[in-house]
Amino acid sequence: MNDKRLEEWFSSRKKMREDRTAQKLFDAIRLGDPTALSGAITLLESTREEDQETAKDLIRLCLPFSGNSLRIGITGVPGVGKSSFIEQFGQTILTHRQKVAVLAIDPSSERTGGSILGDKTRMETLSQNKNVFIRPSAAGSTLGGVARKTRETIILCEAAGFEVLLIETVGVGQSEIMVHSMVDFFLLLLLAGAGDELQGIKRGIMEMADGLAVTKADGDNVNKAKLASRELKNAIHLFPPTSNGWIPEVKTCSSMENRDIDTIWEMIERFERHTKLNGSFDSKRKHQDLNWMQETLKDLLIQGLWSKEKIRAYIEAQELEVENGTISAFEAAEEIYRLYRKNVDY
Secondary structure, eight states: OOHHHHHHHHHHHHHHHHHTOHHHHHHHHHTTOHHHHHHHHHHHHOOOHHHHHHHHHHHHHHGGGOSOSEEEEEEEOTTSOHHHHHHHHHHHHTTTOSOEEEEEEEOOOTTTOOOOOOHHHHOHHHHTOTTEEEEEEEOTTOGGGOOTTHHHHHHHHHHTTOSEEEEEOSOSSSOTHHHHTTOSEEEEEEOTTOOGGGHHHHHHHHHHOSEEEEOOOOGGGHHHHHHHHHHHHHHHTTSOOOTTOOOOEEEEOBTTTTBSHHHHHHHHHHHHHHHHHTTHHHHHHHHHHHHHHHHHHHHHHHHHHHHSHHHHHHHHHHHHHHHHTSSOHHHHHHHHHHHHHHHOOO
16 A cells, blocks of 8 residues: 555544544434444444443434334244244235335354354345334444444434334344343244253243244245244243233244245234223333333443453452362352452542
């Protein structure tokens, strides 16, 4: 890169940072600029202190314009066809609502931390629609496959005028409570004949689900899907009643043949009307806001713990003691907490 091109690059970077003020980003987001929205989400995910301050100001500006969407969490075992389902489901929603955002969380490598982020390529038709915003994000080490800043991203998307938000998770087996705590409707996708090895994780997630859909109900698999659907309906009646009075429904669908996808959207609309009528929709949102505050507080406390050099050095020393077996993990944690209490600023 020659000096002229290097100077142009630095100049463009400087202009981009100048344009990334909270107010400018907010104005562009409110006008529906997808580039500004994408840039704002990148800002949220940044670990730079300067970017974090700008992100806080941006969230503060967007907050009064959030809360007007329908948030749908979509989960299921790997191979159930979540991306294929969303490709068809998103197009169905667009016949009823104007703007749809998809927050697709990709699994991260435990070894390298890398992520493929291929969801957008698997939603080829949907991604070309001007009223659709698709944002793939790496899950990192966050429980439940939910990227750390997904909750703040929801606020930005709502301020941009998106009426339906689809949050696709990595899969099941981690902590899907994280997904459940940020959506209005929790949809569980299942495969017919997946095997008894999944029963242990199915039970807890099924109890959280507001709706279930047996996918790939096409070809030779139609009868298997119908049988699985009947078994699931019977199983649901054994679960304790939900606090909102809604009885989860079970559907079958085929993304490949685009069959019965509309019945799932109709189910979600019934759920929305039901919960808004009895007030549970708003009460759940308020409870979620409190949960978000508590989760953010936990993150900040952990960050504060590691930010103090003296405590960080003590933690590393305690880790060696635990590895050598000279102190239990529980006692080490208590000692670290005591030191933190002595050094914390009130």
